[in-house]
Amino acid sequence: MDNLVVKAVHVLSTLRPLAGGASARELASLTGLPRSTTQRILTTLTSTGMVIQDHTTQRYKIGPRALLIGLGYNSGLTLVTEARPQMIALRDATGETVGLSVAVDNTRVFLEEVQSTAELRFASELGRLYPLWSGANGRVLMSGLPAEQIDAVLEGRALEENVDHPLSIDQTREELERAREAGYAMAFNEAIANVNSLAMPIRDATGGVTAALSISGPAGRFTPERMREAIEPLRAACAVVSSRLGGVAPAATPR
Structure with missing residues (x-):
């Protein structure tokens, strides 16, 4: 055995x-x-x-279970266990789908999701590998990587065929810098057609980016104005989860 x-x-x-x-x-x-x-x-x-x-x-x-095991425990509490109550509260407050994703080498994967109750909603595939270089989630996760790994991610552009409206490498670098300065990332009709997303980092005790917490919805409903309104609720949720993992999430500065 x-x-x-x-x-x-x-x-x-x-x-x-x-x-x-x-x-x-x-x-x-x-x-x-x-x-x-x-x-x-x-x-x-x-x-x-x-x-x-x-x-x-x-x-x-x-698969997602192997990824969860790989993340391990922090003070006996898993990332998903701590994040899920905040995700439910965010979904209820915004009406949109809330996701929790992590980096897996040069890709990213959703570990957990709380879907919108609206008939028209965004839904990811848990456990499926998505491009790390694309989308609000990807930029948040990339913001915690060293420069050489970021270069490798952008040059490799893994799974590019899975992105509906990919940004250029230069555009991605510009958006990544904006995400670092603001403390959050936005994506409009990018990784998935007609879907907008807002994401922020969850940090561990070392200050590193452990995960990205995101809100996503149809572009016609989750408009730029509604995305800006969701910044503070998302920041508060990330701060709670980060603090319970021993870290502190930075405050978002509207841009």
């Missing part, structure tokens, strides 16, 4: 940095494990949410 656990960890470790995922055959080759063993491990990991499979391409990717 212990040997099987070691093999499963080996499969997860091999799969984690692969933004585009991998097939069972590719993972068997990369890990050096027999194809039958690799497939059996993947089947078990999929059933527990540790990995997810794209049924169109048959490729496997790291």
Whole structure:
């Protein structure tokens, strides 16, 4: 049993940095494990949410449960546990969908989401990898990265095909700087067509960006004016979650 656990960890470790995922055959080759063993491990990991499979391409990717475990605990409390009450309050206050996302190498993933109760609403796919270089969430998460990693993210532009209206590298750098100065990021009809988003950082005890908390909604309803009105409620929510993780969220300065 212990040997099987070691093999499963080996499969997860091999799969984690692969933004585009991998097939069972590719993972068997990369890990050096027999194809039958690799497939059996993947089947078990999929059933527990540790990995997810794209049924169109048959490729496997790291799942949301593995990401949650990887985030670990802070004073015995998980990020999602602390964030969810604030997310529900934000959804109720704004009427829009609230998401919690983290960086995974040069991509990002939603760990949790509280959807709008409106008939027309934005919904992400939990556990799916999204581009780190695009969108309000991405800019907030990138704001905590060292310069060399930011350069690698922008030059690689992973998953560009998944962005409806991508900004240029220069535009992205400009928006990233604005996000750093303001303490929040906005995106208009960018990562997903006809969806606007507002995001702010959640910080840990080191002052690093642990996650991005965001509010997203249809562009026709979540207008720039309503986004500005949501800045303070979002800032307050991030401050609460950050403080419970031992960090302090900076105050947002309207731009």
